[in-house]
Amino acid sequence: MSTALITGASGGIGKAFGEELAARGMNLVLVARSEAKLHQLASELQTKHNIKVDVIVKDLTETSGSDDVFNYTEERGIKIDLLINNAGFGDYGEFAQRDVNRQTQMVQLNILALVALTHKYLPFMQKCRAGSIINVASIAAFQPIPYISVYAATKAFVLSFSQALWAENRRYGVRVLCSCPGPTDTNFFAEARFPETIAAKNTQITTPEVVVQDALRALEKGDSVVVSGGITNNAIANLSRIVPRQTLVSFLEKQFKA
Incomplete structure (x- = not known):
């Protein structure tokens, strides 16, 4: 039985990945800060699907x-067949006015932890000539976005990094996918402290379950990137190819200003 490791697994997209993969018969390693939520989810999935679920309560901003x-996985001899780097957060506001510690923690979680975990598990996948990695980014990855400047930049890194690894690892039989969802029904906007006036503009909300299904289908096809949320989000992701960058960023500044 294969095993998936999911970061940010206690809610939102991470939880939806856990539920779907458990239904497919995969064992799980769930990683997040929320101990109570993780153990509750683990208990539910083990009972419902008769799988093994390990819980690691860990803050990856450390x-x-x-x-x-x-x-943890090495000491217990747990072989990771699918790594899902989902943990991440955003922060709304003018960069110069935001708490610098929160900005650097965002870089630590959204980039450094993702890179470190990928580097730890990828060599074994290459050796086995099997395995998959899904890195969860955002449609924010496709252009700079004022007022969430660090978040958008971290997701641009994830997109570029993932596509490069996709190309490097095809010869090993290892699949790498970058999932780029648009606005999704999670607590992202609340945790990022978006003003209600800005959050309310996102009228086309995708469910975490749709994001997961899109990602798993794209992974099976061998794609390097998938944008979830329909035609509109795909159009947004391609705007930077046809609109001059300064023009686009100036427009986004107006859209995202509270």
Whole structure:
């Protein structure tokens, strides 16, 4: 029975990945900060699907977090067949006015933890000539976005990094996918402290379940990137190809200003 490791697994897209993969008969390693939520989810999935679920309560904004997760699976001999780097967060506001510690924690979680976990589990996948990695980014990855500047930049990194790894690893039989959902029915906007006037503009909301189904289908097809949320989000993702960058960013500044 294969095993998937999911970060940010206690809610939203991460939880939806866990539920879908458990239904497909995969064992799980669930990683998040929320101990109570993780254990409740693990209990539910084990009972419903007769699978094995390990729980790692870990804050990946800590620099030792990725090492601790990897050491846990190594010590227990857990082979990771599918790594889902889903953990991440955003923060709304003018960069100069935001708390610098929150900005650097965002980089730590959205980029550094993702890179570290990928680097830890990828070599074994290459050796086995099998395995998959899904990195969850956002449609924010396709252009700079004022007022969520660090978040959009971290997701641009994830997109570029994932596509490069997709190309590097085809010869090993390892699949790498970057999932780029648009606005999704999670607590992202609340945690990022978006003003209600801005959050309310996102009228086309995708469910976490749709994001997961889109990602798993794209992974099976061998795609490098998938944009969830329909035609509108795909159009947004391609705007930077046809609209001059300064023009686009100036327009987005007006759209995202509270």
